[in-house]
Amino acid sequence: MxxxxxxxxxxxxxxxxxxxxxxxxxxxxxxxxxxxxxxVTLWMALxxxxxxxxxxxxxxxxxxxxxxxQSVAELAYGFIYKMVEDVTGKEGIKYFPYIFTLFLYIVFAxxxxxxxxxxxxxxxxxxxVVLALAVFLxxxxxxxxxxxxxxxxxxxxxxxxxxxxxxxxxxxxxxxxVRPVSHSIRLAGNLMAGHAVIKVFAGFAALVAVxxxxxxxxxxxxxxxxxxxxxxxxxxxILTCVYLKDALHPHH
Amino acid sequence: xxxxxxxxxxxxxxMDGSAIGMPxxxxxxxxxxxxxxxxxxxxxxxxLSRVALPRxxxxxxxxxxxxxxxxxxxxxxxxxxxxxxxxxxxxxADARAEAQAIAQRTRDEIKAETAKAMEAADAQIxxxxxxxxxxxxxxxxxALENVEAVAKDTAAALVAALGQQxxxxxxxxxxxxxxxx
Numbered sequence: 122m123x124x125x126x127x128x129x130x131x132x133x134x135x136x137x138x139x140x141x142x143x144x145x146x147x148x149x150x151x152x153x154x155x156x157x158x159x160x161v162t163l164w165m166a167l168x169x170x171x172x173x174x175x176x177x178x179x180x181x182x183x184x185x186x187x188x189x190x191q192s193v194a195e196l197a198y199g200f201i202y203k204m205v206e207d208v209t210g211k212e213g214i215k216y217f218p219y220i221f222t223l224f225l226y227i228v229f230a231x232x233x234x235x236x237x238x239x240x241x242x243x244x245x246x247x248x249x250v251v252l253a254l255a256v257f258l259x260x261x262x263x264x265x266x267x268x269x270x271x272x273x274x275x276x277x278x279x280x281x282x283x284x285x286x287x288x289x290x291x292x293x294x295x296x297x298x299v300r301p302v303s304h305s306i307r308l309a310g311n312l313m314a315g316h317a318v319i320k321v322f323a324g325f326a327a328l329v330a331v332x333x334x335x336x337x338x339x340x341x342x343x344x345x346x347x348x349x350x351x352x353x354x355x356x357x358x359i360l361t362c363v364y365l366k367d368a369l370h371p372h373h
Numbered sequence: 374x375x376x377x378x379x380x381x382x383x384x385x386x387x388m389d390g391s392a393i394g395m396p397x398x399x400x401x402x403x404x405x406x407x408x409x410x411x412x413x414x415x416x417x418x419x420x421l422s423r424v425a426l427p428r429x430x431x432x433x434x435x436x437x438x439x440x441x442x443x444x445x446x447x448x449x450x451x452x453x454x455x456x457x458x459x460x461x462x463x464x465x466a467d468a469r470a471e472a473q474a475i476a477q478r479t480r481d482e483i484k485a486e487t488a489k490a491m492e493a494a495d496a497q498i499x500x501x502x503x504x505x506x507x508x509x510x511x512x513x514x515x516a517l518e519n520v521e522a523v524a525k526d527t528a529a530a531l532v533a534a535l536g537q538q539x540x541x542x543x544x545x546x547x548x549x550x551x552x553x554x
Binding site: 184 | 385386390391392394395396397398399401402403404405406407408409410411412413414416417418420421422424425426428429430431432433435436439
């Protein structure tokens with residue numbers, strides 16, 4: 122993918138920081154339909170394969186004294202399990218497989234996206250909005266199913282004085298409906314920005330005078346992106362847990 | 374990938390093959406991304422919930438069990454060791470007490486034997502003493518008798534030497550009288 126073409130003759134710089142996010146068919150050049158096998162398919166499939174390798178092949182020995190890969194799988198399991206248990210309580214444990222699915226998908230998509238020339242599936246709003254909306258809808262439906270109309274007390278804080286409750290209700294309602302927006306844009310925005318900035322640095326690397334600085338910038342951004350890749354997966358997961366807690370215990 | 378075809382097939386990619394605006398906002402690609410995302414999530418969910426999570430949960434439970442078993446076994450062994458030490462201490466104390474008792478008994482026996490032997494010796498000594506005393510008194514009595522006889526004989530001899538015929542009876546009487554006086 123020639124995303125960083127530099128028109129050599131003129132010596133000018135051409136930046137295409139967003140080209141890395143183009144969705145294109147893997148085979149042939151047709152249009153991108155719903156079921157077309159695209160680079161999205163490829164990198165999501167790679168994430169699935171990585172998860173399969175870590176969580177299934179890595180634990181295939183079922184050793185009491187774990188191997189390295191089993192240790193990592195158990196660490197991930199314990200990390201998210203404890204998070205779900207701590208934030209949502211015992212009642213939330215039955216939603217642990219889905220939350221773990223979210224975490225593993227995001228963390229692997231983020232890290233696979235850090236491979237040079239890779240396509241970062243989680244940098245697309247289409248992807249993160251679906252993830253966030255699924256959480257939002259699930260939490261809302263679950264809240265009404267488990268608590269009935271008492272779920273609405275989430276927006277009617279009885280601990281506050283009656284006079285300011287309507288104001289609080291408006292604030293609570295807005296914050297509730299903004300959740301899927303912030304939830305999804307936080308993830309995609311962080312990844313997109315980081316990857317785009319790396320590409321901008323890469324574009325500057327064509328200038329001999331600033332290329333050492335540009336390479337240094339790429340290295341520094343790459344280090345930051347490694348942090349961001351994990352932290353954003355963590356944040357998405359823990360926010361999912363926090364939202365789920367509201368559905369399980371709306372009044373507290 | 375030829376740039377001209379890309380320019381034709383998508384409103385989000387320009388003729389030169391670079392993105393027009395933010396590719397993230399290209400609605401043409403949404404169905405594709407959403408479809409594959411859903412497929413991916415379903416596959417991951419099935420892999421995790423059917424295979425990986427039960428397996429890891431079983432391994433963790435097994436490990437927890439092994440750890441608590443080992444701790445229990447260690448606790449048990451520790452208790453056994455403490456019991457053994459206690460038994461050893463007790464055996465030692467018992468042995469010491471027994472040794473003391475045996476020593477005491479032996480001492481008592483020796484004392485009793487000694488006392489008995491002493492008594493026997495005392496009795497023997499007393500017997501011997503009595504015997505000796507009797508012998509001495511016998512000797513003394515016989516000596517007195519002998520002295521009397523000798524005195525009588527000597528007196529008779531003296532009287533005869535003095536040239537007189539003495540009556541034996543008179544001499545005996547005189548000697549007896551002298552002996553008593």
